[in-house]
Amino acid sequence: MSFRIIVLAKQVPDTRNVGKDAMKADGTVNRGALEAIFNPEDLHALEQALLIKEERKDAEVILLTMGPPRAAEIIREALYRGADKGYLITDRKFAGSDTLATSYVLSMAVKKLAPFHLVIAGRQAIDGDTAQVGPQVAEKLALPQVTYTEKFTEIKDEEVTIRRRLERGVETVSTPLPALVTVHSSAAQCRPRNARLLMKFKHARTISELQEETKDYTEMLNNKPYLQIDEWGVSDIDAGEEQLGLSGSPTKVKKIENVVFAAKESIVLSSEDNDIDRLMKELIDSHVVG
């Protein structure tokens, strides 16, 4: 049996680089205009898996992502860097899932890939910054969890030793396998794409992507079955519909307010009472303070 590592990853809008073209006329962000990227800490997670693969010849790295059809892009990115296989979990019924519903879906998909040794995910995704999905998947799978991983210091068949980066220090822990581990941004950066793997996997496609292609992939896929990226929907992972999407999400968004970034034109105020009063009111109303 191989030493199976499942990496959980997410495609996210690049909220760190909100450029001019992503701003709407009213100063709010046009989310559609942001570039879709491999969530940064999930890349750190992938690197940890690839490092283990270098150390253990029997290791197998599988990338699992849940998202819209275009999220297959990050599966290819993972294949280019050394992952062995990827699965895209996609279904319209997943829309509106909060962290709890998301972790339910991911946990059901991970179960399909059992037996496995490690599930590795980034600590958090930059679009929500919640850091909740990792621990929640661990709970759903009844696995021990080790969060904020910086380095695997020892890998054995049935146990790993991990250095964790805490807010104010470091901690070294051991956990029996299987376990779920989340990876901190202080861990090693992910390696770049490998040219040979890029050539090998550049035609890797999901079924949805093949339907959009004008080129005929039939022969290529027959000769190179590894180019087929598996796509799973609700029924493939035996998920209960009441536990996904909006109905499976206990949190509801009541209101969204856009933070308005005004062009830098200073408002000049005096030290008079009414000016300062007005300023403090504005800061409180816009949640800058308070």
Add this chain to the structure above:
Amino acid sequence: MHNIFVYCEIDEGQVADVSLELLTKGRKLANELGCKLEAAVIGHNLKGIEKEIYPYGVDTLHVADDKRLAPYTTLPHAHLVVNLFEKIKPEVALFGATSVGRDLAPRVASKMRCGLTADCTSLVIGDHKDNKSGKEYKSLLYQIRPAFGGNIIATIINPETRPQMATVREGVMKREIFDKTHKGSLKTIKAADLLTDDLFPVQILERHMEKKKINIKASPIIVSGGYGVGSKENFELLNELAEVLGGEVGASRAAVDAGYADHERQVGQTGVTVRPKLYIACGISGAVQHTAGMSESAKIIAINNDPGAPINQIADYSIIGNIEDIIPKMIKFYKKNTK
């Protein structure tokens, strides 16, 4: 029985600051809802810990004291918290958004199958009507947080599931003693009976914790002073404003060189780079060496008596005048408008 609950974290034998801040908030929410404030401390050698906690207005304190509970590991703490929630069924449960809280709260929420909102910056009680079902909900917890890299502010609610869970970062809420003489009741959690061996798969082999350091980088609000502040005494005003707003004090190199502030507070090219939500530059002219370290702040307020100071060009608001005059007014009107 549907009370407000706060998980109190222990940090070097004391209750963590963030927990005391949450207790302060929890007391206010409990008063508003007309319910009680409950809290739990889980750890080891906790004798007398209630003396630290009662003054913040805790009515019932649950204590689990066992050698195996410190230092923190996920499963035993999660098990005890879930067990307690099943018994006391809290309406609201608050955790610090710390290494511990962000590890523990999601595990608990998943087990309870209830909603959790991370890193809330504001918690308010309000009603809700579901547009689809027409169902009305009274007195929900509005969990307000920035999302999408700070580009939006979302108000999240958990209409159906309990407890309504949220985490809050240190320094976001104010910390205030409710009543020095307040006494609650102490309830012992029988940890020895509840903890089974299978809850300890993760073993801590080594731990290096650093002393608490000033970390202005992490602060969402920075009140920073330059040479123009004029004296160490005037710098005290900046401390006051920072404390009231829940922020940290920063300084320019000139202010550090003049001995007004410690080096670890220095912002700029030779200090730290910060990107807070709000940067208040007091008596800072705005030399590029300084602005390099703070120009990406979401909002900048410059207080300066020179209308031509370069800092005004990158500021969202420039207040022209003396800081001795302006800062006390900012404190006064902040307090007035948040009441």
